[in-house]
Structures are given as structure tokens and as C-alpha cells.
Amino acid sequence: MTEYKSDLLRLLSERGHIHQLTDAAGLDALACEGIVTAYNGYDATAPSLHVGNLASVMLLRRLQQAGHRPIALMGGGTTKIGDPSGKDESRKLLTTAMIAANIAGIAQVFHRLLDFGDGPTGAVMVNNDDWLQGLGYIDLLRSVGPHFTVNRMLTFDSVKTRLDREQPLTFLEFNYMILQAYDFRELALRHGCRLQLGGSDQWGNIVNGIELTRRMNGIELFGLTTPLLTTADGAKMGKSVNGAVWLNEEMLPGYDFWQYWRNVDDRDVGRFLRLFTDMPLDEIARLEALAGSEINAAKIVLANAVTTLVRGAEAARAAEATAAATFAGGGLGQDLPVLMVGAEGIGVIDALIGLGFAASRGEAKRLIAGGGARLDGAAITDDGHHVMLAGGEARLSAGKKKHGILRGA
Numbered sequence: 001m002t003e004y005k006s007d008l009l010r011l012l013s014e015r016g017h018i019h020q021l022t023d024a025a026g027l028d029a030l031a032c033e034g035i036v037t038a039y040n041g042y043d044a045t046a047p048s049l050h051v052g053n054l055a056s057v058m059l060l061r062r063l064q065q066a067g068h069r070p071i072a073l074m075g076g077g078t079t080k081i082g083d084p085s086g087k088d089e090s091r092k093l094l095t096t097a098m099i100a101a102n103i104a105g106i107a108q109v110f111h112r113l114l115d116f117g118d119g120p121t122g123a124v125m126v127n128n129d130d131w132l133q134g135l136g137y138i139d140l141l142r143s144v145g146p147h148f149t150v151n152r153m154l155t156f157d158s159v160k161t162r163l164d165r166e167q168p169l170t171f172l173e174f175n176y177m178i179l180q181a182y183d184f185r186e187l188a189l190r191h192g193c194r195l196q197l198g199g200s201d202q203w204g205n206i207v208n209g210i211e212l213t214r215r216m217n218g219i220e221l222f223g224l225t226t227p228l229l230t231t232a233d234g235a236k237m238g239k240s241v242n243g244a245v246w247l248n249e250e251m252l253p254g255y256d257f258w259q260y261w262r263n264v265d266d267r268d269v270g271r272f273l274r275l276f277t278d279m280p281l282d283e284i285a286r287l288e289a290l291a292g293s294e295i296n297a298a299k300i301v302l303a304n305a306v307t308t309l310v311r312g313a314e315a316a317r318a319a320e321a322t323a324a325a326t327f328a329g330g331g332l333g334q335d336l337p338v339l340m341v342g343a344e345g346i347g348v349i350d351a352l353i354g355l356g357f358a359a360s361r362g363e364a365k366r367l368i369a370g371g372g373a374r375l376d377g378a379a380i381t382d383d384g385h386h387v388m389l390a391g392g393e394a395r396l397s398a399g400k401k402k403h404g405i406l407r408g409a
Helices: 007-014 024-033 051-065 096-113 137-147 157-164 176-191 200-217 254-262 266-276 281-288 292-311 313-328 348-354 361-369
Strands: 037-043 069-075 124-127 195-199 222-226 338-341 373-375 393-398 402-408
Touching (some): 007 024, 051 222, 051 266, 137 200, 200 222, 348 361, 348 373, 348 393, 361 373
Parallel strands (some): 195 222
């Protein structure tokens, strides 16, 4: 592990946040001299960020913990184009109203994890539509365009991947890297921002911004990326069987969010505790050294710590209590997902789909045929089974880890 002099890079290194640095010695020296302002950008393509975004949000939190100033850049302007990085197909274009609503939803997690006070290290939230919307296209091309060559732009992974797979890359998307570079320059001029943070797939875009600002304004900027986050079995971080693991409560119930962390691979516990919690490193070392069934205690600590950070302490308490009632006592935890059922009852296949335990009737039938569906603990053997509740409730389970409540109206 590289020895850094600044508290900032030491903290990021110890926690496992660093993948690439454009100039490690230069940034280390800058962080020793005084407060560094840094940003990360988030396009508003959905009403919430997901677990895959959490590492970059934690980067901003670590920055502030080390005595520096974070900027959360909302991509109100760039969302109108769409970042092609890591995407096989073009994103659907959103309306201005949809983008504004998404930004309002995304902002929630930042107000939980960052301090937006007025002090010198107080976090700042800005929207790149403030400057991108007013740019005249010809003026932008004349001032910024000469600093980009199509030859080099075609070498970037975000472009090459799409072309190699013979998927269309629109000219609109092709301009995205120019606008992200322009964002870095604009934040440097407006806010004294010297550092851009991002995932490893943003390396090329970050370097573009550094080079553009150096050529146009002679300002030295820096870039830092986090490792590509995958689970121990190679899956992309932030995805579950039922889709994205959203950070906002209205997009994913608290119990499901808590369960995502409770069910991580044993090999991921220590790494995730370092990345996604503020727990002391010596305590993390103790927890990740637990063996056998004892590692489950560490997973509960992880689930509680992350849920408390992102959703609040009450959400963590409720989720743990539900898990205890569901798994230990065999009861009906109060925080489980609920599907309301009318007096006519419901078919078990429709119930599995309604609770999100199966994406289709075929998947539900396979679950039942494999013995993975249970009603109040008893295996369901008939995929035509009809559940009548008469005002009561029952627990429907899919496998060992997914449980929901069917509640009679």
C-alpha cells in the first residue's frame, strides 16, 4: 500500500476507495496544503441512486471527513444527452420535468450522508444545467471543440464498446464526454474545484476535463477513480435477483435494503464494512476474521450500519426486528413486503409475482416445481393453488431468504 502524507489519501487508501490517480504525489501535496474541493457527478436518469452509486457518494463523505469540501453535481444538463459509458444502448430521453423530479429524489441520500453547512468544508449541490443550458452551440464548438480530436474520442471504451457490438451510438451521446470535460472546467472556475472523483469507467472523461482546463486556463486539476465494484462471485454491485437495490425508501422497502447487506458473500464482509460504513478499522478487522456461522453476526452489523447511514437508525432497527421475527421465531415481521388480497383470494403464482419474488409466470412455476415456494412454512406443490385469507394473513416465502405477507382486505 502506498504511503501518503495527507489525511485524505491515507483515509481513502485504508478504506479501499482508490483505483487510479492522475497525479498521486501532486494531489497528496495539495491535500496537505489546505482544503481541496472535489466533485462527483450524477445524471438524473431515475428517482433514486442505487447501491452501485453508493461507493462514489461515500467518496464525497470521506472527503468531508478528512476536512475537505465535496460538490455533488446533479446532471440536469447532461441527463438530456445520456452518458454512453457502460451502456450497450441509448438511454430514453427524459423531459425537463422528469429530470427535475429525479434530481429531487436523488438529493435525499446526499442530505443524509453529507453536511451542507456554510463552513469552509460545507458540501455544495449544483446542477450543470445552470451553465450548459445557456451555451450557444456554435460558441461551444469554437471554444471547446478544437481541444478534442475524433481520433482520440474513438479510442474511449464507452465509444469502442458500442461500436464493437454494432450498437448505435448517436451523435448526441458522442458529445457527452465534451460536456463532462466542460463541467470540470466550469466547476474549477466557479468553485475552485481541483479534483474529480468517479468510478473506474469515468477515467477517460476525467482526463478529458483535466486536459481541457489545462489548455484553456492553465489550471492544474486532478482525478481519482474507485475500483469497479463487483461482489466476490463476480456480479456487478448494486443488482439483486429482483433488480436494482435502490437507496431511497420509496423505491425499495427498508427490509429489502437491509436484507441485501445481510445476505452478502462471506468474502465481501470486510471490504464492504470499509467502503460503506464509518466503523473503526480495527473493529472491521475483528469482524471479518470471524469464521463459520459467526460471520453472520458481522453481516448483521454491516446491514445495520449501512441501513442506518442511508435510511436512518429507525429503518435499521425495524428491519433487524423483522428479520428476527421472520427467521428466528417463524413469525410475521412487521417490515416485510405486503400484498393486499381481496375476498376472492389469489393464485399462488400471482402472489409470487405481486410480491416481486418472480418476474413471470414461468419463473414462478419453476420456483414451485423446485420446492422453493412455501406458505406459512409448508411447501407449495401445486402451481394452481389458490390462497384464501378471509381477513387474515399468511407468510409466503421464496427460497430461504425472501419472505412476504399476504394480507386479506
